[in-house]
Amino acid sequence: MENKSIIGFIGAGNMAYALIKGLLDNGFDAECINISDPNEELLNERQSELKVRTFSNNMALLSSSDIIIFAVKPQKLSSVCLELKENVKSNHLFVSIVAGIKGSDINRWLGGSFSLVRTMPNTPALFQHGVTGLFANELVNNEQKILVTSILSSVGECFWVNDEKLIDAITAISGSGPAYFFLLIQSMSQAAMALGLDEKTANSLSIQTSYGASLMASKSGKDAKTLRAEVTSPNGTTQAAIESFQDQNFEGIVASATRAAYDRARELSNELGEIE
Ligand SMILES: NC(=O)c1ccc[n+]([C@@H]2O[C@H](COP(=O)([O-])OP(=O)(O)OC[C@H]3O[C@@H](n4cnc5c(N)ncnc54)[C@H](OP(=O)(O)O)[C@@H]3O)[C@@H](O)[C@H]2O)c1
Known part of the structure; x- marks a missing residue:
């Protein structure tokens, strides 16, 4: 440099x-x-x-x-x-x-x-x-x-x-974004424990899955939609989970959460800028 x-x-x-x-x-x-x-x-x-x-x-x-x-x-x-x-x-x-x-x-x-x-x-x-x-x-x-x-x-x-x-x-996507992924990891860990796994295993599975998925999304040269389709066999376990997410408007939830972060960033920017 x-x-x-x-x-x-x-x-x-x-x-x-x-x-x-x-x-x-x-x-x-x-x-x-x-x-x-x-x-x-x-x-x-x-x-x-x-x-x-x-x-x-x-x-x-x-x-x-x-x-x-x-x-x-x-x-x-x-x-x-x-x-x-x-x-x-x-x-x-x-x-x-x-x-x-x-x-x-x-x-x-x-x-x-x-x-x-x-x-x-x-x-x-x-x-x-x-x-x-x-x-x-x-x-x-x-x-x-x-x-x-x-x-x-x-x-x-x-x-x-x-x-x-x-x-x-x-700010709404990558600035605040790490917290969205932490929430997903936390939710998956809790869900894993509800299915009978111990806490350490539940955490490791969730963290490593998120890391591996990010690595695939970044290195495979394929877009996220394609990667998802490739791991979603018809009538399989992944399809059952994705359908459950989508029945509950997963994409809409993400869109409104990021919009809320965007609106708050603009509000804060106006408030903090008022200082003389
Ligand atoms: N951390 C993040 O995820 C992240 C991401 C994006 C952007 N940012 C931005 O990065 C900035 C710094 O964040 P940070 O996490 O590094 O905060 P931080 O760890 O609190 O560091 C800020 C440092 O500035 C010192 N400071 C306070 N008043 C000062 C002054 N008058 N002159 C010189 N230094 C002074 C603070 O000392 P005292 O503790 O003694 O007050 C503290 O050591 C923030 O504005 C944040 O919005 C952070």
Whole structure:
């Protein structure tokens, strides 16, 4: 990976950790990574494990970094930006991994029009199997997009969209999506126990089945509908289960659940953006 720009993470929590691990595993130089966080103990932990430069002050990090990655909780982002406002330079590139905050609100808090990429990663990034949706504002050039792709692709796949509203759709599918699969795994484990299997076996069967099915969907080159048809023999056990799912409108349940997540993402985005 090109390793000239200094990347500064504001917030040293879970997502920053996942991204930094991914960058280091992909050959990025630890000396080119800065992190800031108010939690001294966490900073020391990160420093000793990752060997990155740490700052207890966001302004000091800003002046020593070219790319600033916002990795704080959504409620903290306005105060972080307002704190940086006086010292932001036009050549800084900002990347937000913060859920729900629009680029225009970040730029308003920063006090100008800056190059900004808004992203929506997901938690499997912690195991470098994430997927991230990205949107760049009109000031981001191609070289910067390539750079941001190289950062986020260190923890999984990247998909750029050209309409910021689609980030809310991505939030509803892959951002919140891991929880939908956890719910399915949990439901299958409970069902397995109801059929007489012990808890450990029930959990392992459910988890491994979900992992194996995802692997097949990703590697076989066949779409999910085809794969499902291939394992559904007429009048067999799988058909009995699929018919039961569909009698209860499984597709409709998934559609309304993801719509609810999308609507909530838009609501949150409006609420959080109201902060002056
Ligand atoms: N985890 C996910 O699944 C996921 C997925 C997609 C997007 N995201 C987004 O990623 C962002 C970070 O999530 P996370 O799970 O990494 O959160 P996290 O583990 O809570 O990390 C955030 C860190 O920021 C620190 N912080 C608070 N105020 C700060 C300030 N003023 N300056 C610098 N650092 C500050 C926090 O310290 P304290 O704990 O002391 O406050 C904490 O260590 C969130 O906005 C979330 O929406 C997360």
